[in-house]
Amino acid sequence: MLPTDNIDLMYWMGLLIGLLGTFTGILIAWAIYRAFRRKAQVSYGGLVIPEQQFAGRKKEIIRLKRQILTGHSSAIVSMFSKDRTTLLSYLSDPSNSKELYGELAENFVFSLLDINLLLLNNCGPTQFWERALKPLEEKMEPNSPLFQIYQACQQNQFDEYSLDRLIVQLKQEGWRLVLMLDRFDELFNSNLDNPAFFATLRNLASSRSPSSLSLIISGNILLKQFHEQIRDLNPNGSPYLNFMESGEIVLGSLSDSEADELLRQMFFSKPERQFIKEIAGLHPHFIQLAASALQAAKENQEQQPLEIAKKDFYDRIENMLTHIIHSWNPAICQAIVSLVKENQAPDFFNDEEELSLLEKQGFVMKDSHNQWQVSPGVLVDFIHDKTEQELCNH
Amino acid sequence: MQPLNPYVVGNVVGGSSAFVGREDILREVSKILNNPQQNAILLHGQRRIGKTSILRELETQLPQKKGHYYPVFFDLLGKTHHPVEQVISELANQICEILKKAPPQLGDDPKTYFQKIWLPNLLKNQAISLVLLFDEFDALDDDLAKQTRSEFFRYLHDLLAVNQEQLKFVFVIGRNVGDLTQIALSLFKEIPCKQISLLNQEDTLKLIALADVNKTLRWSTRAKNKVWQLTQGHPLLTQLVCSCVWEHFDNENTKKIPTVSPKHIDQVMPTVVERSQGAIEWLWGGLEAAQKVFVSAVAQAGDRTVTKEQLNNHLSKIGLKISVPALAEAPKSLEDSWDLIKEEQNGYRFKVELLRRLVAKYQPLHSVKKSLNHLEPEANNYYQDAFKLHKDNKLDEALDGLGRALRLNPNHIQASELQAKILLEQGKLEEASNKLTKLFEDHPDEARPLLVQTLWTMAQSTKHEGEQLKFYQEIRQFDDNHADAKKEINRIWRYRAERALRDEDCQRAITAYRQAGLTEKASEIQKNCFWDKYLKRIVQAGVFVVVLLISYLVGHLGIIYIPWWLWGSLLGIVIAFLIGKISLKKTRDEF
Numbered sequence: 003m004l005p006t007d008n009i010d011l012m013y014w015m016g017l018l019i020g021l022l023g024t025f026t027g028i029l030i031a032w033a034i035y036r037a038f039r040r041k042a043q044v045s046y047g048g049l050v051i052p053e054q055q056f057a058g059r060k061k062e063i064i065r066l067k068r069q070i071l072t073g074h075s076s077a078i079v080s081m082f083s084k085d086r087t088t089l090l091s092y093l094s095d096p097s098n099s100k101e102l103y104g105e106l107a108e109n110f111v112f113s114l115l116d117i118n119l120l121l122l123n124n125c126g127p128t129q130f131w132e133r134a135l136k137p138l139e140e141k142m143e144p145n146s147p148l149f150q151i152y153q154a155c156q157q158n159q160f161d162e163y164s165l166d167r168l169i170v171q172l173k174q175e176g177w178r179l180v181l182m183l184d185r186f187d188e189l190f191n192s193n194l195d196n197p198a199f200f201a202t203l204r205n206l207a208s209s210r211s212p213s214s215l216s217l218i219i220s221g222n223i224l225l226k227q228f229h230e231q232i233r234d235l236n237p238n239g240s241p242y243l244n245f246m247e248s249g250e251i252v253l254g255s256l257s258d259s260e261a262d263e264l265l266r267q268m269f270f271s272k273p274e275r276q277f278i279k280e281i282a283g284l285h286p287h288f289i290q291l292a293a294s295a296l297q298a299a300k301e302n303q304e305q306q307p308l309e310i311a312k313k314d315f316y317d318r319i320e321n322m323l324t325h326i327i328h329s330w331n332p333a334i335c336q337a338i339v340s341l342v343k344e345n346q347a348p349d350f351f352n353d354e355e356e357l358s359l360l361e362k363q364g365f366v367m368k369d370s371h372n373q374w375q376v377s378p379g380v381l382v383d384f385i386h387d388k389t390e391q392e393l394c395n396h
Numbered sequence: 397m398q399p400l401n402p403y404v405v406g407n408v409v410g411g412s413s414a415f416v417g418r419e420d421i422l423r424e425v426s427k428i429l430n431n432p433q434q435n436a437i438l439l440h441g442q443r444r445i446g447k448t449s450i451l452r453e454l455e456t457q458l459p460q461k462k463g464h465y466y467p468v469f470f471d472l473l474g475k476t477h478h479p480v481e482q483v484i485s486e487l488a489n490q491i492c493e494i495l496k497k498a499p500p501q502l503g504d505d506p507k508t509y510f511q512k513i514w515l516p517n518l519l520k521n522q523a524i525s526l527v528l529l530f531d532e533f534d535a536l537d538d539d540l541a542k543q544t545r546s547e548f549f550r551y552l553h554d555l556l557a558v559n560q561e562q563l564k565f566v567f568v569i570g571r572n573v574g575d576l577t578q579i580a581l582s583l584f585k586e587i588p589c590k591q592i593s594l595l596n597q598e599d600t601l602k603l604i605a606l607a608d609v610n611k612t613l614r615w616s617t618r619a620k621n622k623v624w625q626l627t628q629g630h631p632l633l634t635q636l637v638c639s640c641v642w643e644h645f646d647n648e649n650t651k652k653i654p655t656v657s658p659k660h661i662d663q664v665m666p667t668v669v670e671r672s673q674g675a676i677e678w679l680w681g682g683l684e685a686a687q688k689v690f691v692s693a694v695a696q697a698g699d700r701t702v703t704k705e706q707l708n709n710h711l712s713k714i715g716l717k718i719s720v721p722a723l724a725e726a727p728k729s730l731e732d733s734w735d736l737i738k739e740e741q742n743g744y745r746f747k748v749e750l751l752r753r754l755v756a757k758y759q760p761l762h763s764v765k766k767s768l769n770h771l772e773p774e775a776n777n778y779y780q781d782a783f784k785l786h787k788d789n790k791l792d793e794a795l796d797g798l799g800r801a802l803r804l805n806p807n808h809i810q811a812s813e814l815q816a817k818i819l820l821e822q823g824k825l826e827e828a829s830n831k832l833t834k835l836f837e838d839h840p841d842e843a844r845p846l847l848v849q850t851l852w853t854m855a856q857s858t859k860h861e862g863e864q865l866k867f868y869q870e871i872r873q874f875d876d877n878h879a880d881a882k883k884e885i886n887r888i889w890r891y892r893a894e895r896a897l898r899d900e901d902c903q904r905a906i907t908a909y910r911q912a913g914l915t916e917k918a919s920e921i922q923k924n925c926f927w928d929k930y931l932k933r934i935v936q937a938g939v940f941v942v943v944l945l946i947s948y949l950v951g952h953l954g955i956i957y958i959p960w961w962l963w964g965s966l967l968g969i970v971i972a973f974l975i976g977k978i979s980l981k982k983t984r985d986e987f
Binding site: 071249 | 398400401404405406407408409411412414443444448452469471472473474475476477478486489490493532534535536537538539540570571632636643646647671672673674675677678877
């Protein structure tokens, strides 16, 4: 038998080792948890999305994925062309296909065109379709029925009738062409800005279900504004792109809790999160820029990181803000300037619709008294630094 | 394989499993196909109600029916400015494609060759019936392409007579037949029309159950009824609600098939309303001005039948009465042609509750004011003419025109504004002010700038300070933030206060300083005035005492002492007076 003292010692040693083990286990679990989070990927709806590229845009990606899977069309609206282009590239990247579209990925052919580049090359409808169908052509078996129809399309200079036959054949063979047109709003006053071109796009993309042509356009204007701009081309018929109105996706601002969650994932403390939201508002694009400015200030061990980050953020986006404000119509610009400088919108301004769009984009929000307020602090500072003439008379 | 959303929002559903119902329309088309005496039908309905889907369904169904039907779907959107020859060539190509024939050579005069030779021969040599399905027919009815339009419509008129038994036509338009131009109307004069409307309840429930069929959702009866209650069979909105519910469950990644209950529909309503914003645009774009005002007023009244009296109350908030002729006619057209409103129990209500919610959210009554100018087109024409006359400085003639415009449509805001502007330019300030004050009662935002300008001019043109003050105060009543008027009011009151001080009227000065917003100064004067007032009382008391003493002395001491007493009392009064004066001067100097 062991002496009582030894039993006590072993008892306490065992307890100590047990406690140490538990503590080590917790440490290991915590380290693993941190390591996984540092991978900066978030799973949503069964899909893993690169968080750095698409912070706060998970829902939109899932929606676009669904639209493509079901042969629907969509319009992506954002004031930042980089956001739109990155999103289109991600959706059309073959390395993401399997994960995004499952087994159906093999049947999808993606074609991504930048309208701006097409216009630089002075492309008309024939050249447009030639380029749009290039990825499809590359996949066709020579002498297959699809290839023969494609050749007929070429001979007929890609008229609507031939293109329709091609889309029907695609459907019969189980293919789907996902045609992505970046900077679609730059079509105005170009060779492609004509009724026949728009009507062909509409007819090919919308007249069958599920459609073998899924059209994804992106630009800086809403479909409603697009239709207003081309109203003269088609005063009596259906608006060309009204079939994709319910698939319109505005890459706008996040809710307060979403923004908080996003910043929490970047390991910012509560006061830092609050600071970033104050200066950047709720648009993820601004949030990311402000967050990286603060991160840099912290890494440089600045004595007043918040002040430095605020200045750095301002300098980074000054040109961007100029560009954004210049893209607003003078009335909305004056209203925003008045909101900042006089704390109220001018009497003549009652365009709630425009303000709602700006709210979606994260530039204004309603306060507890239901009054409009300009939301990102950086925009307020920027407007204070300029005269109304500099901002709105351009 | 991942489950797919069976609901189709936006794309055409004809020829797919998502197409349900429409037996009534398909039956009407069949009647025409089977009738050797008739060979055309016109289908019409509001935008996004499913017209193209019906044509595509016909395209799928007809080849399976007895009668050797060959449907040819032909979309006219985008062809408005094409020469007729090009349209005919494309149509001939499409017919050949369907019949699996080589494309025709229509020669130098394709129109004549197609109509007189190629088409009759084609039909004569084959026991078939061609069914031409013309989509977006009203796109051709464009004033900018008058020449092409007349030529094409005349050509179609002749084509209708080529072979009534073997050549059939189905035309589809996205507006009311009555809204077509005269030339288009003459084409459809003897053609039967059929309106494409909402789906019935049975078909709507079938549509909702698409997810039951592909085993991705289970719809409870209450949930289905809730969708029916909201959409009343509007195909696009039904698909949208169901699609949003489907996505809601897809986000949750549940393993077993989820059951939809009414609460899930409530949960997705904000998304539905947001995604339907576009749906309201097409609807709104097609409505006349009076219809917009009427629809917006009924929507604002809520999910219930609105009596005419309640409607009048809503309309009167924006200065309108239902007795305006165009407004009185609106309900009938909205019920007959637009399927939007139904009349019941001496009132009106929306047919589709979801559409009502969308109108109430996106087109509230206060925002449809701009429609008021277009209630009477003739009145608007008078206004346009008057606008040009005003630009040419023909003010009296412009006023005549505006008078006519306002007699026809008293709600024409721009006409009222221009009328007041011209009166202002002519120097008829009071008349302009009266008109604008009246306009302000119903349309404050529109009347305010000009009314303020008129009152300002009136204030500047008078020298009478009281009148100026009255005008400036009126300006403040209409525009509380008018800084210049506020400055002028303060200036006048300050001037009045100073004048009152000069007149030694302390009370008036205090009141005036208060009106000028100088409350601190008013308090200071009040303090000083208290002492002033006190000294006055002393003086009064002194006088009283002196009088008493004189009376006493005269009675008891004898006449010899009177001058001394008199002198003493007078000195007292003078000192009191001087003290009072010094105190007032001190107060004045401080200003």
